[in-house]
Amino acid sequence: MLGSPYQGYLYAYPHKTAYRPLRPRPDLAGVWAGERTDALFLYVHVPYCEMRCGFCNLFTRALPPAEQVARYLDQLALQAGRVAAALGGQARFARVAIGGGTPTYLTAAELTRLVDTVESSVGVRLADVPVSVETSPATATPDRLAVLVARGASRISIGVQSFVDAEAHAAGRPQRRAEVERALAAIRAAGPAVLNLDLIYGIPGQTAQTWARSLRAALSWRPEELYLYPLYVRPLTGLGRSSAAPASGPDPDWDAQRLALYRQARDTLLASGYRQESMRYFRRADAAGPDGPQYCCQDDGMVGLGCGARSYTTRLHYSFDYAVGVPHVRAILDDYLRRPAADFDVAEVGFALDGVEQRRRWLLKSLLRAPGASQSGYAQRFGGPLFGDFPQLARLVDAGYAVHDADTVRLTDEGLAYSDAIGPWLVSPAVRHAMAEYPAR
Numbered sequence: 001m002l003g004s005p006y007q008g009y010l011y012a013y014p015h016k017t018a019y020r021p022l023r024p025r026p027d028l029a030g031v032w033a034g035e036r037t038d039a040l041f042l043y044v045h046v047p048y049c050e051m052r053c054g055f056c057n058l059f060t061r062a063l064p065p066a067e068q069v070a071r072y073l074d075q076l077a078l079q080a081g082r083v084a085a086a087l088g089g090q091a092r093f094a095r096v097a098i099g100g101g102t103p104t105y106l107t108a109a110e111l112t113r114l115v116d117t118v119e120s121s122v123g124v125r126l127a128d129v130p131v132s133v134e135t136s137p138a139t140a141t142p143d144r145l146a147v148l149v150a151r152g153a154s155r156i157s158i159g160v161q162s163f164v165d166a167e168a169h170a171a172g173r174p175q176r177r178a179e180v181e182r183a184l185a186a187i188r189a190a191g192p193a194v195l196n197l198d199l200i201y202g203i204p205g206q207t208a209q210t211w212a213r214s215l216r217a218a219l220s221w222r223p224e225e226l227y228l229y230p231l232y233v234r235p236l237t238g239l240g241r242s243s244a245a246p247a248s249g250p251d252p253d254w255d256a257q258r259l260a261l262y263r264q265a266r267d268t269l270l271a272s273g274y275r276q277e278s279m280r281y282f283r284r285a286d287a288a289g290p291d292g293p294q295y296c297c298q299d300d301g302m303v304g305l306g307c308g309a310r311s312y313t314t315r316l317h318y319s320f321d322y323a324v325g326v327p328h329v330r331a332i333l334d335d336y337l338r339r340p341a342a343d344f345d346v347a348e349v350g351f352a353l354d355g356v357e358q359r360r361r362w363l364l365k366s367l368l369r370a371p372g373a374s375q376s377g378y379a380q381r382f383g384g385p386l387f388g389d390f391p392q393l394a395r396l397v398d399a400g401y402a403v404h405d406a407d408t409v410r411l412t413d414e415g416l417a418y419s420d421a422i423g424p425w426l427v428s429p430a431v432r433h434a435m436a437e438y439p440a441r
Contacts, residue, residue: 001399002421004255006202006230010368010423013361014351014431016310016322017438025346026316028086035313036301037087039094044076044118045306046103047333050138053161054172054238055200055231057324059308060101061333069106071337072307073113080121080305082344087303093124097132101308104139108147115151118305126152133157137175140183145190156187157196157225163217164210167203171231172238177217184221194224194287201265202231202258211261215268224287227280228265230258230420235440236324262417278369279419307336311347314358318350328441351434358382359389360428367402367426368419372410396422 045059048069052062064072084091096118106114119125132155133148140158148156160180162168168175187195197218201211218226233239266276274282302312310319321332353361359382366373378386386409387393393409396402401415401422415422427435 001395002401002418002425004250004252005259005418005421006232006255007421007424009229009232009420010364010427012310013364013423013427014317014353014357015435016319018431018434019317019319019322019349019351020434021349022318022347025348027346028083029088029345031313031316031318031347032087037091039301040091041302042093042096042118042122042124043302043304043309044096044098044103044114045304045309046098046100046106046114047072047306047308047329048100048105049102050105050136051174052172052238052326053159054242055233056172057234057237058101059322059324059329059332061326061329064333068333068337069110072333073110073117075337075339076114076306077117077121078341079344080117082341083303083305084122086345089123091122091303093122093129093303095130095132096124096126099132099134101134102136102139103133104135104141104144104148106144108141108143111144111147112151115147122303122305128152130154134159135183135187137180137183140186142186142190145186149191149193153193155194155196155225156190157198157227158183158187159198160184160214160218161198161200162203162206162210163214164206167206167210167214170204170206171200172242188221195221196225196227197221197223198227198229199265200229200231201261202254206261208261208264211264212268215265219268219272222284224284226269226274226282228262228282229280230262234324259417266417276370276416279416307333314353316347316350316352318347320348322349323441325441351431355382357428357431360426363390364423364426367409367411368423370410370416372402372408375404375407375409390426392426 047060048064049060049062052060098114103111115126129152131152133153134157136159140156145156161171161173163177163180165176187193199214199218269282270276273285275285276282300312300314302310304311304319307320308322310317320336323329323332362378362381363373363386373386375386382389393402396415397404400412401418402409402411404410411419411422
C-alpha cells in the first residue's frame with residue numbers, strides 16, 4: 001500500500017519546494033492581523049557552517065567571509081526591527097530557537113551580538129522562555145556555550161550522526177570521535193541545559209554492531225533527547241553527487257537495512273528508559289519537563305528571522321527563496337544582504353493554506369506524533385468529522401498502520417516505522433504537484 005518506508009521526511013507541511021513568489025507581496029501587518037500573537041515561537045536562522053555535510057540539504061553556506069557574517073548580523077537586526085513593528089509591538093514569545101546552519105559557527109562575541117539583537121528588537125528576554133540552540137562538534141566550544149547558557153539557552157542540540165569515525169566520513173562529515181566527546185563534555189559542563197543528540201542510520205558500511213556502538217556511546221552521556229534520522233541521498237548534496245553513496249531511487253536492500261537499524265535503535269532506547277514521541281524523537285522518561293515534544297518549530301504562530309527562516313500563520317507560510325546548490329545559496333544570501341528596509345515589511349515567497357490544507361496540515365502534524373490525532377479536537381477546531389474529511393485513514397487502520405478508539409487515531413509501531421511513507425501519502429495533490437514542479441537548484 002505504501003511502498004518504500006523511506007520516501008521523504010515530512011518535517012514541515014507544505015515543504016518549502018511548494019512555495020512560490022507572492023505577487024503582490026502582502027504586508028506583514030496584514031498577514032498577521034487577526035492572528036494570536038500572545039504566545040509566538042521565534043525562530044532565528046544563522047545560515048553558516050564550518051563545513052557542508054554530505055547529507056545536508058539545508059539552506060546554509062560553509063566558511064563565509066568574516067565581513068559577510070558581520071553584514072548578516074546587521075541585516076538581521078534591521079529585519080528584526082521591521083518585523084516587530086509589523087506585529088504591532090504587542091507580540092509575546094513563548095519559545096525561541098536559534099538554528100541554521102550552525103549558530104555556533106559565530107564567535108562568542110558574535111553570539112552575544114545576536115542575542116542582544118533578538119532581545120532588543122522583539123522584546124523577549126531569553127532567560128524567561130525555553131530557548132533551543134543547534135551546535136556541532138567542531139563549534140561547541142566552552143566560550144560559545146558559556147554565552148548561550150548565560151543568556152538563557154535551555155536546550156542544546158548537537159548533530160553527532162555517528163560515533164564511528166569511518167561512518168561519519170562516509171556520510172560526508174569529516175570528524176573524529178575525540179572531537180565529539182570533547183564537545184559533549186563542554187555542553188554538559190556549561191550548565192543544566194537539555195542535551196539532544198542527532199544520530200543517522202543507513203550510512204554506507206554501517207552494521208548492526210557499529211550502530212550499537214554509536215547508541216551505547218550516545219547513551220553514556222544520558223541525553224534527555226535523541227533524534228534518529230534515516231539517511232537520505234538528496235539532489236545537489238555532497239552525497240547526491242557522489243558515486244559511492246547509496247542510490248537515490250528505490251532500493252529494497254537499503255530499505256530493509258534502514259528499517260532493521262531503526263527497530264534496533266527503537267528497542268534499545270525503549271529498554272534504556274526513553275519514550276518514543278515520533279519516528280525520530282525519543283525523550284528520556286525521567287527527564288524534567290512536561291510530556292510530549294519539548295521543541296517543535298513547525299507550529300502555527302511562528303515568526304522567522306534570517307534569510308532561511310520560515311514564518312507560519314494560520315493561512316500563510318512564507319520565507320525568502322530556497323536553494324541547496326552552492327551558487328544559488330550564495331546568490332540568495334547576497335540578495336538578502338542588499339535588501340532595503342522596506343523589503344522586510346512584506347512576505348516574499350510562500351504558500352497560502354485554504355481550509356482544506358489547514359485541515360491536512362493539522363492531521364499530518366498530529367498523526368505523525370506518537371499520541372496521535374484527537375477526533376474531538378479536530379471536530380472542535382474544524383467543525384467536521386476527521387474520518388469524514390479523511391476517509392483514507394480507514395485504509396491505514398485496515399492495513400495495521402494505525403488504530404483508533406472512541407477519540408484518538410494513532411499510528412501503531414509499524415505505522416511509526418513507516419512515517420516517512422505515510423506522510424508523503426497524505427500530501428495533497430496540489431502540494432505534490434507544486435513540489436514536483438520546483439526546479440532543483
